Amino acid sequence: MKLKRSGRMVDLTTYLLQHPHQLIPLSYFVERYQSAKSSISEDLAIIKENFEYQGIGSIITVAGAAGGVKYIPSVSEAEAKEIIEELTGMLEDPDRLLPGGYLYLTDIIGNPNLVNQVGRLFSSVFSHQKIDAVMTVATKGIPLAYAVASQLNVPVVIVRSNSRVTEGSTVSINYVSGSTKRIQTMALARRSIKKDANVLIIDDFMKAGGTIRGMISLIKEFQAEVAGIGVLVEAQDGAERLVDDYVSLTRLASVNEKEQRIEVEEGNYFIQKEKR
Incomplete structure (x- = not known):
């Protein structure tokens, strides 16, 4: 399609935003807009400068016959x-308090705009690592995992408490829940993860980390690697933490069930992002 430069710039920007972490040959844009490669390169330079100025990401150029351009989202x-801060404020609502010190998160996880923002935050931390898949455990972690995966342009792998006939043969492991100390089971289809894949674990809530520890063990069964761990909320209740290296957006500092009071603070997101 032949567009004026203004229209071409808008379409080019939209295309890049919709295809993060995807290497796109310049020849594709040359054919798409019926324009010279030099014109496309000038457009990309302007968009790159604007993206970096606004802090929404960068555009990298890969040289060579198999090269092209790639949009890397950031926040x-x-x-x-x-x-x-918005998340923290929402989580401190006393109506969220559930027995056992847990929080009601369904409305947050069901908010598409907020979940997409969370996806951008996590993908920004892990954007320069090689990620082949995002793993989560059913069910509440699924929207978060898809939001992160869409920004990283990788598939989602869902761990379940039992195998399903529709998924073919599975790998199952037993793990000990960090908070209840009970032995539980998780299963994953054999076709889900390839050997040597780099897997990013995403979860909605981490108390002691038993479930995440189980997912780490499951990844090892596939002879794959854990690329990182991201959690929406981590609890700080004095329980022995079974996971050390993770990124959290918020931390549940204290819960007073009698007074219906919840204190939530910033997680280790900025500390972990600085390290990477």
């Missing part, structure tokens, strides 16, 4: 603080 520190 500025100011925007990240704004999102995490």
Whole structure:
């Protein structure tokens, strides 16, 4: 399609935003817009400068016959603080308090806009690592995992408490819940993860980390690697933590069930992002 430059710039920007972490040959844009490669390169340079100025990502160029351009999403520190502060405020609502110190998260996880923002936050931390898949455990972690995976342009792998005939043969393991100390089971289809794959674990809530520890063990059964761990909320209740290296957006600092009071603070997101 032949467009004026203004229209071409808008379409090019939209296309890049919709195809993160995907290497796109310049020849594709040359044919798409019926324009010279030099014109496309000038457009990309302007978009790159604008993306970096706004803190929404960068555009990298890969040289060579198999090269092209790739959009890498990111989130500025100011925007990240704004999102995490919004989450913190929502989580401190006393109506969220559930027995055992857990929080009601369904409305947050069911909010598409907020979940997409969370996906951008996690993908920003792990954007420069090789990620082949995002793993989560059914069911509440699924929306978060898809939001992260869409930003990283990788598939989602869902771990379940039991095998399903529709998934073919599965690998099952037993693990000990960190909070209840009970032995539980999780299963994953054999076709889900390839050998040597780099898997990012995403979960909605981490108390002691038993479930995440189980997913780590499951990944090892596939002879794959854990690329990182991201959690929406981590609890700080004095229980022995079974997982050390993770990224959390928020931390449940204290819960007073008698007074119906919840204190939530910023997680280790900015500390972990600085390290990477």
